[in-house]
Amino acid sequence: MEFKDYYEVMGVKRDATQDEIKRAYRKLARKYHPDVSKQADAEERFKEVGEAYEVLKDPEKRTAYDQLGANWKAGQDFNAPPDWDAGFEFSGGGYTGGFGDGADAGAYSDFFESLFGQGFRTAGQGGYGTQGGFHARGSDHHAKVLIDLEDAMNGATRSFGLRVPEVDAQGHVTTKERVLKVNIPRGVKQGQHIRLAGQGNPGMGEGKAGDLYLEIEFNPHSIYRVDGRDVYLDLPVAPWEAALGASIKVPTPAGAVDMKIKAGTTNGSKLRLKGRGIPGKPAGDLYVIMGIALPAATTDKAKDIYKDMQQALDFNPRAGLGV
Amino acid sequence: MVTQLTDIMSGIILEEEARLSLRELCDACAVHAEFIIELVDEGVIEPTGFDKSHWCFSGVSLHRIRTAKHLQQDLGINLAGVALALDLIEEVQLLHTQLQRLSGPEHE
Numbered sequence: 001m002e003f004k005d006y007y008e009v010m011g012v013k014r015d016a017t018q019d020e021i022k023r024a025y026r027k028l029a030r031k032y033h034p035d036v037s038k039q040a041d042a043e044e045r046f047k048e049v050g051e052a053y054e055v056l057k058d059p060e061k062r063t064a065y066d067q068l069g070a071n072w073k074a075g076q077d078f079n080a081p082p083d084w085d086a087g088f089e090f091s092g093g094g095y096t097g098g099f100g101d102g103a104d105a106g107a108y109s110d111f112f113e114s115l116f117g118q119g120f121r122t123a124g125q126g127g128y129g130t131q132g133g134f135h136a137r138g139s140d141h142h143a144k145v146l147i148d149l150e151d152a153m154n155g156a157t158r159s160f161g162l163r164v165p166e167v168d169a170q171g172h173v174t175t176k177e178r179v180l181k182v183n184i185p186r187g188v189k190q191g192q193h194i195r196l197a198g199q200g201n202p203g204m205g206e207g208k209a210g211d212l213y214l215e216i217e218f219n220p221h222s223i224y225r226v227d228g229r230d231v232y233l234d235l236p237v238a239p240w241e242a243a244l245g246a247s248i249k250v251p252t253p254a255g256a257v258d259m260k261i262k263a264g265t266t267n268g269s270k271l272r273l274k275g276r277g278i279p280g281k282p283a284g285d286l287y288v289i290m291g292i293a294l295p296a297a298t299t300d301k302a303k304d305i306y307k308d309m310q311q312a313l314d315f316n317p318r319a320g321l322g323v
Numbered sequence: 324m325v326t327q328l329t330d331i332m333s334g335i336i337l338e339e340e341a342r343l344s345l346r347e348l349c350d351a352c353a354v355h356a357e358f359i360i361e362l363v364d365e366g367v368i369e370p371t372g373f374d375k376s377h378w379c380f381s382g383v384s385l386h387r388i389r390t391a392k393h394l395q396q397d398l399g400i401n402l403a404g405v406a407l408a409l410d411l412i413e414e415v416q417l418l419h420t421q422l423q424r425l426s427g428p429e430h431e
Contacts, residue, residue, distance in 0.1 A: 029398050035390045036412060038419070050397070140351050142389070157331055183333040193382060194334040195351075211351065213385070214334070227424050 001110045003078035006052035006065065014070060018057065025053040051112050061116060080114045113172070135205030144215045147184055149224055149231070152216075152278050153253045155186035160214075164201075182214065187280035189228055192216050224253060229284025231277040236293040237261065252276045252286050259288065267292045337382030345370075345378050352388045362391055365406045 007014050010024045031037065032046040039045070055061045072078065145160050160182060163175045182196065193213050200210025218226055225232040231253055241248060245263035249256050252273065259271065269290050277284025297303045309315075337343075349356050360375070362368050368387050370378035390412070391405045400408060 026398070033394070033397060035393055036408070046397075137350060139353055181331045183331055185333075185336055188336055189338075191386070192339070193337040193385060195337050196332050196334040199332065212334075213337070213351065215386075225424050227420050232424050 001078055001114065003072045003074060003076040004048075004052070004109060004111045005072065005074035006055050008074055009048050009052040010056060012056075014066070018059070021053070021056045025049065025057070029053075048109075051108050054108075055112070055116070065115070078111060135207040136203060137207045138201040138203035138210035140210040140213060141200040142213045142215070144217055145182075146217050146219050147188075148219050149221050149226060149253055149278075151184045152186070152188050152218070156184045157181055158184055180212075184216075187229070187278055187283075188216050189278065189280075190216060190218050190226060223251065226278070229278040229280050229282075230287060231284060232287045232289065234291055235288045236291050237265070239292055239294065242266070242290065242292050250288060253278075261290070265290055337385060339382070343380045343382070343384065345375060345380075348380050348384060348388065351385055352392060354388065354392055358392070359388060361402055362388060362406075365402045367391060367402075367406045367409060 007016070010016075010021060010028065012020055012024050016024070028049045029046065032039070032042045032049060034043040034046055037046075055065050141162070141164070143160070143162050145158070147156070147158060150156070151158060158181070160180050162178045162180060164178050166174055166176050168174065180196075180199070182194070185194070188194070193215050196212040196214065198209045199212035202209050223233060233251070235250060237246075237248065240246075241261060242265040243263065245261060245265070247258055247260050250259045250273075254276065257273070257276070259273070261271070267290060271288045271290070273286040273288065275283040276286035295302060297306050343351065345356055345359060348359055352359075359368070363370060363378075368380060368384040370380050370384075372378045387409060390409060391402075394400050394405050394408055395402070
C-alpha cells in the first residue's frame with residue numbers, strides 16, 4: 001500500500017503545533033467540504049484531509065506516526081513494521097464523527113487502517129452484535145446516481161454499482177460491490193431522492209433493514225440544459241429564417257417537432273414549447289433560444305450576396321450606439 | 324466481491340410523495356430527534372402539523388438535515404451558522420443553475 005504523508009496533505013510542517021494543525025484542518029475542511037465545494041474531487045480531498053487530521057490532532061497517534069520516520073515519501077510502497085505500535089493504546093484515542101455515518105465507514109485509506117484501524121473497530125464494536133436479544137434497525141444508506149435526461153423523460157431501468165462497507169468478525173472493513181437495478185421514475189428531477197425501502201444496511205437481531213436513498217443527478221447533456229423540469233435548447237437559425245419566418249424542425253428530448261418562427265425573430269429571443277420539458281405535474285417546458293447563424297462568405301457567390309445586401313439594405317447595426 | 328441482483332427495484336420520489344414523521348426522519352438521517360427539533364427552532368426546516376407527535380416533513384427536509392449534520396460535525400459550526408450556510412449554499416446552487424442555463428453547456 002502507499003505511504004501517506006499526512007503533513008503534506010494538511011500543508012503543515014512536521015513541527016507544526018497542535019493549534020496550527022487545527023487551523024489548517026478547519027481551513028481545508030471548509031474548502032473541500034462536499035456540501036460546499038463544487039470541485040469534482042472535493043469529497044476525496046475532504047476525506048484525505050479528515051484522515052490526516054484524525055492522526056495529527058491526537059498527540060498519541062501523531063507521535064506514533066512520527067516515529068515511522070521522516071524519510072517516507074507520499075505514494076511510496078509501505079508496510080507497517082511489525083510491532084510498530086508497541087507501547088501505544090489507540091483504542092481510547094477518541095475518534096471524531098463525520099465518518100461514523102455507516103455509509104462512510106470505509107472512508108479511511110488502507111494505509112490508515114493498517115496503522116490505526118484495528119483498535120478503532122474493535123473499540124467501536126464493543127458490546128454489539130452477538131449478544132442475544134439485541135435488536136436494532138439497520139442504518140440507512142445514501143448514494144448519488146447519475147442518469148441521463150432521456151431517463152427522466154421516459155422513465156428507465158438503470159443498474160448502479162454501490163460500494164458497501166462490511167465489517168468482518170475481526171473488525172476489518174472491506175468494501176463490497178453491490179449491483180442494483182432500479183426503476184428511474186418518469187419525471188424525476190435533479191436533486192430529488194428516491195427511497196428504496198428495506199435496501200439499506202441489514203438490521204441487527206430481528207431489526208428491520210434500513211432504507212436506501214438515491215440522490216438523482218443528471219449527466220451533462222450535449223445539447224440540452226436542465227433547470228428543474230424545464231429544458232433549454234440553443235437553436236441555430238439561418239438569417240432568412242429569422243428575417244422572413246419559417247417552419248423548421250426542432251429537436252426535443254421526446255423527439256423532433258415542427259416549429260414556426262415568426263418573421264423578424266431576433267437573436268437570443270426565446271420560444272416556449274409548453275409541456276415539452278420533463279413530464280410531471282406540472283410538466284416542464286422546453287425553451288428554445290434562437291441564435292442566428294451566419295453563412296460563411298467563403299465562395300465568390302456568397303461574397304456577392306453579402307455585397308448585394310450591403311448595397312441594397314441601408315443597415316447600420318450600431319445606429320443605437322450613436323455612431 | 325460482486326453481488327448481482329436481478330430484481331428490478333422501484334422506489335418513491337421523496338420530494339413529491341413522501342411525508343416523513345419525526346421518527347422516520349431521525350432514522351433516515353441517523354440523528355437524534357433533539358437535533359431535528361433544534362433545526363425546526365432555528366427555522367432550517369418547517370414541518371406541518373400542530374405538535375411534535377403530528378409533525379410531518381417533506382422530502383426536502385431530508386437533504387437539509389443531512390447537510391446540516393455534516394456541516395456541524397465536520398466544520399464545527401453552531402446551528403445558527405449552519406442555518407446561514409445552508410441558505411447560502413442553496414443560493415449558490417440556484418445561481419449556478421441559472422448561470423449554466425444562460426451560458427450553455429460548453430461553458431460548464
